[in-house]
Amino acid sequence: MAVIAGGAVxxxxxFRYWRQWLTAYLFLAPxxxxxxxxxxxxxxxxxxxxxxxxxxxSDPTLVGLDNYKAAFADESFLHALRNVAAYTAVVVxxxxxxxxxxxxxxxxxxxxxxxxxxxxxxxxxASSVVTxxxxxxxxxxxxxxxxxxxxxxxxxxxxxxxxxATAFPTIMFMNIWATAATFMLIFLAALQDVxxxxxxxxxxxxxxxxxxxxxxxxxxxxxxxxxxxLLGTIGCFQLFDQVAxxxxxxxxxxxxxxxxxxxxxxxxxxNMGYASALGVILFVVIxxxxxxxxxxxxxxxxx
Amino acid sequence: MxxxxxxxxxxxxxxxxxxxVSRVVFLTLAVIxxxxxxxxxxxxxxxSFKTVSEILDWPPTIIPATLRWENYVEVWTNSRYFPQWxxxxxxLAAFHLLVYLATCSLAGYAFARLKFPGATxxxxxxxxxxxxxxxxxxxxxxxxxxxxxxxxxxxxxALPDLxxxxxxxxxTQFFKSLPKELxxxxxxDGASTxxxxxxxxxxxAYPALAALAILRFQxxxxxxxxxxxxxxxxxxxxxxxxxxxxxxxxGVNWNWVLAGAMFNAxxxxxxxxxxxxxxxxxxxxxxxxx
Numbered sequence: 001m002a003v004i005a006g007g008a009v010x011x012x013x014x015f016r017y018w019r020q021w022l023t024a025y026l027f028l029a030p031x032x033x034x035x036x037x038x039x040x041x042x043x044x045x046x047x048x049x050x051x052x053x054x055x056x057x058s059d060p061t062l063v064g065l066d067n068y069k070a071a072f073a074d075e076s077f078l079h080a081l082r083n084v085a086a087y088t089a090v091v092v093x094x095x096x097x098x099x100x101x102x103x104x105x106x107x108x109x110x111x112x113x114x115x116x117x118x119x120x121x122x123x124x125x126a127s128s129v130v131t132x133x134x135x136x137x138x139x140x141x142x143x144x145x146x147x148x149x150x151x152x153x154x155x156x157x158x159x160x161x162x163x164x165a166t167a168f169p170t171i172m173f174m175n176i177w178a179t180a181a182t183f184m185l186i187f188l189a190a191l192q193d194v195x196x197x198x199x200x201x202x203x204x205x206x207x208x209x210x211x212x213x214x215x216x217x218x219x220x221x222x223x224x225x226x227x228x229x230l231l232g233t234i235g236c237f238q239l240f241d242q243v244a245x246x247x248x249x250x251x252x253x254x255x256x257x258x259x260x261x262x263x264x265x266x267x268x269x270x271n272m273g274y275a276s277a278l279g280v281i282l283f284v285v286i287x288x289x290x291x292x293x294x295x296x297x298x299x300x301x302x303x
Numbered sequence: 304m305x306x307x308x309x310x311x312x313x314x315x316x317x318x319x320x321x322x323x324v325s326r327v328v329f330l331t332l333a334v335i336x337x338x339x340x341x342x343x344x345x346x347x348x349x350x351s352f353k354t355v356s357e358i359l360d361w362p363p364t365i366i367p368a369t370l371r372w373e374n375y376v377e378v379w380t381n382s383r384y385f386p387q388w389x390x391x392x393x394x395l396a397a398f399h400l401l402v403y404l405a406t407c408s409l410a411g412y413a414f415a416r417l418k419f420p421g422a423t424x425x426x427x428x429x430x431x432x433x434x435x436x437x438x439x440x441x442x443x444x445x446x447x448x449x450x451x452x453x454x455x456x457x458x459x460x461a462l463p464d465l466x467x468x469x470x471x472x473x474x475t476q477f478f479k480s481l482p483k484e485l486x487x488x489x490x491x492d493g494a495s496t497x498x499x500x501x502x503x504x505x506x507x508a509y510p511a512l513a514a515l516a517i518l519r520f521q522x523x524x525x526x527x528x529x530x531x532x533x534x535x536x537x538x539x540x541x542x543x544x545x546x547x548x549x550x551x552x553x554g555v556n557w558n559w560v561l562a563g564a565m566f567n568a569x570x571x572x573x574x575x576x577x578x579x580x581x582x583x584x585x586x587x588x589x590x591x592x593x
Contacts, residue, residue, distance in 0.1 A: 023496045024419035031406035032425075034466035038444055039432050045443035056449075102336060105329050112333075118576055119337045122344060125575050127525030129543040130564045133550070134343050137350065137557055144346055147362040177339070209325045238436050241527050245547050259438045266442050267532055279439035286436060 050276040060273065067277035077278065080256045081285070083168065087257070088236040088289075091172050096228050098180045100221075103187030104213060121181045128178070128241035135174045136161060136246050161246055164254040171242050171255055179235065183228045190224035191217070226297040230290055237286045258282050344568070351375070351561040358558045374562040381559070387538050388545035389566065391457060395541060396523040398461050400516055403470060407515075408508065411474025412500055416486070426475075429468045437528065445532055459533040460541070464523065470515055477511040478504065514581040521571055542567050 050067055054060035071077050102120060106113055123131060138144045139160035146157050160170045194217060202212050218225070240259035243249060249256040249264070258278060266275030346365070350358060351374055353367045379385050413419070414426055444463050445454070453459030485507065489499040530541045540548065546567060549560050575582050 020417065021419045024413045024417035024422075027409045027413035027417060027496075027500075028419075028425075031410035031465075031471065034406075034462065035429065035432070035468060037447065038463040038466040039435070039440065039468075040428075042440040042443040042447065043432075043435065045446065046439055049442060049446070101332070105333050105336075108326070108329050110326070110330055110333060114579075116333050116337060118579055120340045121575070122572060123340055125521060125571055126344075126568045127543050127571075128527055129525075129547050130568045131343075133546060133560055133564055134347050136550075137561065138343060138346065142359065142361045142363065144363055150362065177343075181340070234434075234436065238438055240438070244531070245527075245550075262438055262441065263532075267445070272442050272446070276442045279436075279442065283434075283436055283439045287434060290434070 046276050046279055049273050050280045052273040052276075054272040055270045056272060057270075063273070067274045068281070070274065071277055071281055076253065076256065076261055077258070079253060080258045080261045083255070084237050084239060084257050087168065087172060087239060088233055091176055091236050092229055092232040094172075095176045095180045095183060095232055096225065098176065099183035099228060100187055100218070100225070102181065102184040103191055104217065106184070106188055107191045120184065123178045124181045126178075129245060131178050132174065132242045132245040135170070135177075139170055162251060164251050167247055167251060168255050171239075171246065174242055174246075175236075175239070179232075183232065186228055187221065187224055190221050194220050222297065226293065229297060230293055233289055233293065234286055237282065237289070347561050347564060347568075351558060351565055353558050355556065355558060371558070374558045375565075378559045378562045378566075382545075382549070382563075384537050384540065384545065385563070388540050388542045391539065392524060392542040395457060395461055395526075396520050399464055399523045400519060403465055403467065403519060404512055404516060406465065407467075407470035408474045408505065408512065409500070410471050412478050412504060414471065414475040415478035417496070429471065432468060441528075441532055444529075448533065454533060455535045455539055456533070457539065460526070460530050463529065464526075467519070467522075470519065473515055474508070474511065477508060481507060510581070513578070517574060517578055517582050520574065524567075524571055 049060065051062055051064060052060040053063050053066075106117055110116070140146075141157050141159045141162075145160065149156055149158075158166055160166045198216055198220075199212055202216055207215065238259050239257045240263065243255050243257050243260045244263070247255045249260050259282070262275050262278045262282070265271045265278065349365060349367055352370045352372070353364075353374075354369065354371050357364060357368060414422060448454060448456075448459040448463065451459075451462075453462070481504065485503055486499050489503045494502070525543060526541065527543050527547070530544050531547075534540055534544065537545075537548075546560070546563050549555075549563060
């Protein structure tokens with residue numbers, strides 16, 4: 001809004017608009033070329049290949065809905081889908097609760113809280129390869145976990161990751177350990193927005209800290225809880241690293257997940273079309289679960 | 304601004320429960336969480352100094368009888384490609400930081416300050432793409448880099464990673480928070496948009512760029528899934544892939560695996576401990592990406 005001598009306000013000409021737009025597009029182009037190819041383009045290709053048979057060696061052939069029909073008749077896929085559903089049902093509520101408790105503790109004026117925050121966050125910053133290898137070692141039959149159990153009088157030598165009954169629960173534990181603190185940070189940020197006078201009133205009414213936590217903090221944090229549950233669910237349905245590194249889906253497919261099956265089909269057996277279809281189904285399942293969670297969890301607090 | 308002021312006042316007024324019992328309970332829980340979080344790392348440090356025979360002992364010893372520094376030398380020399388893996392990971396992280404920070408701060412500035420047709424649609428499309436699980440794109444992304452001749456090539460890992468959308472949101476939010484007066488002064492002086500960006504805006508964005516750099520370094524340095532799909536030959540592996548391959552290579556020689564893991568974990572842990580302030584802030588907002 002440059003005021004020129006004489007008081008007339010100069011309006012930008014059509015040419016100036018074009019120049020402005022061109023400048024903006026030039027700023028965007030160096031970045032935008034990558035998501036255009038590797039996200040937008042890839043989504044279109046994923047849909048296309050999910051309707052084909054393609055093994056990289058011969059040209060893709062269109063087969064209609066065959067891959068989708070095959071998926072729902074594939075016992076491995078259905079088994080993997082049940083596995084990730086069970087995994088999500090255990091891991092998401094547990095890690096959400098643990099993260100909430102961690103955040104509530106850090107929100108108190110405890111000594112060493114900066115140290116606690118960094119220490120709890122370390123499991124989240126180490127790579128999945130490192131944490132998985134460490135846990136694989138700790139959970140060996142001769143490892144520290146069995147040693148700790150023996151020390152408290154439980155004389156078992158369990159092959160945690162080698163037995164069908166214990167392999168998946170071990171991976172669940174591993175993942176809760178490795179991700180809870182990420183969600184703690186979201187809760188910590190949200191706790192800062194809870195108005196203080198509410199606690200004051202509750203305190204005057206004689207509510208103790210535990211009751212304050214369950215009757216004030218938790219209800220007011222519903223938006224943050226929804227976010228954490230949603231992100232946790234998306235993450236759990238994509239479980240891959242720990243399975244690929246520690247168990248390769250075994251023993252006897254007890255830790256098989258959709259992502260690992262997709263990788264095996266696509267990159268070991270070169271069923272690119274079938275793997276694409278599994279990806280599309282995975283997306284639809286995650287999206288559906290997210291919508292259901294939104295229906296039940298995403299309620300704005302009123303205060 | 305108003306909301307920030309309000310929260311600060313409220314934060315000061317907020318009464319803290321002063322009951323001794325609850326503080327003891329909280330502190331006890333805090334110590335338990337700390338032990339659970341740190342114990343695996345401490346045992347790893349101790350294991351990485353053990354001899355081949357001691358690491359197989361039952362029950363396992365917590366503090367090694369003799370400190371065997373040689374594990375760290377052997378992991379470096381005995382597995383032929385270990386230095387190459389570190390080099391590959393350093394190259395990938397450096398390339399990503401240089402190119403990605405430049406491209407996404409330019410794009411973030413366009414979204415925050417410049418007017419152009421399609422801005423909202425583009426921004427929402429990028430936001431929506433977060434809902435698409437990365438694994439849905441494995442096959443098509445692989446087929447694209449196959450067409451480009453980049454399978455088993457470090458650029459086959461690096462280029463698709465530049466599509467990461469989080470940095471653009473992060474920089475857009477940051478540029479929106481800068482006062483508009485910054486550019487207005489410059490545009491009265493007749494500076495071009497790019498010069499204003501380069502000389503006025505960017506110097507004000509260093510804290511945000513530092514936070515983003517730490518976060519993206521962590522992402523690239525730790526990456527597992529996409530590199531696993533792209534590279535095959537042993538000399539093209541990244542450090543995480545190389546470590547994962549260790550298990551089979553040595554019939555699981557655990558003291559070497561643990562020593563090798565330290566080379567991956569220590570740099571990132573040091574970075575986060577020293578730059579805690581930057582990291583915690585950006586990590587909280589990045590969690591939206593997962």
